[in-house]
Amino acid sequence: MTEIPLEHVHVAPDDADAASAVFVLHGRGADEEDLLPVAESLPDDLHVISLRAPDPLQGGYTWYELDLSGGGLHESQPHAAEFRRSLDLVAESVAAATDAYGLDAxxxxxxxxxxxxxxxxxxxxxxxxxxxxxxGLHGYLPDSHADLAPDGIEGKPVFVGAGTGDRVIPDSRSEAAADRLAEVGADVTYETYATGHGIGREELADVVAFVEARLE
Structure with a gap:
């Protein structure tokens, strides 16, 4: 089997011929088990590969440390070098797992x-x-990528969810990400929910419907 750079959990579908997959990336201080209950709600014919971030943090793991020089948590950005490393590790892990588990690329x-x-x-x-x-739920588009307008983004389905009571990542940051993605041509679904920094039932139901539509 091809070596996969990041530690992970692979949950295979019951259908041995199924080759569609979702790669799951947890939040700061969590681990590869954290979002599995959420992933269990997604369509049964998906391979679920939940990746663990590379750096230990408070009993869990983190993808990068925060750059707070812009004015505190609500204006934070990823630490540039650590973010670059994690982006590369995830990309390499997606490629390796696609090969190792016989997924449809x-x-x-x-x-x-x-x-x-x-x-x-x-x-x-x-x-x-x-x-x-x-x-992408309760996140934002980092400054390092905000000006990118790559070929191939046109029509790409993207779901962005945010919480109106989110005190970690304000919904305004998620909305700005959705607006920018739509501007460069992605097919964006943006929804807000009366929640804090977490995934509620309504949000999960909308995500499941979005993914089901992608797999039809």
């Missing part, structure tokens, strides 16, 4: 929450051809 989705959403949206803009669809 044209039917690979990304599902990220918080730091995982920020990482997912950045990866989409770096290489839109790699991902069939992307879900």
């Amino acid at each position: 044209e039917r690979v989705g990304l599902f990220g929450f918080s730091q995982g959403a920020i990482t997912s949206l950045a990866l989409l803009l770096e290489n839109p051809a790699t991902y069939d669809w992307v879900v």
Whole structure:
């Protein structure tokens, strides 16, 4: 089996012939098990590969440290060098797992929450051809990628979710990400929910419907 750079959990579908997949990226301080209950709500014919961020943090893991020089948590950005490393590790892990688990490279989705959403949206803009669809919940588009307008982004399905009571990543940052993605041509669904920094039932139901539509 091809070596996969990041530690991960792979949940295979019951259908041995199924080859569609979703790569799941958790938030800061969590781990590869954190979003599995959410992923279990997604269509049964998906391979779920939940990746672990590379750096330990408070009993969990983080994709990068925060650059707070812009004015505190609500204006934070990813630490540039650590973010670059994680982007590369995720991209390498997606490629390796696609080979190792016999996945259809044209039917690979990304599902990220918080730091995982920020990482997912950045990866989409770096290489839109790699991902069939992307879900980014309670995240934002980092400054390092905000000006990218890559070929292949046109019509790419993207779901961006935000919480109106989110005190970690304000919904205004998620809305700005959705607006920019739409501006460069992605097919963006943007929804807000009366929640804080977490995934509620209504948000999950909308995400499931979005993913089901992508797989039809």
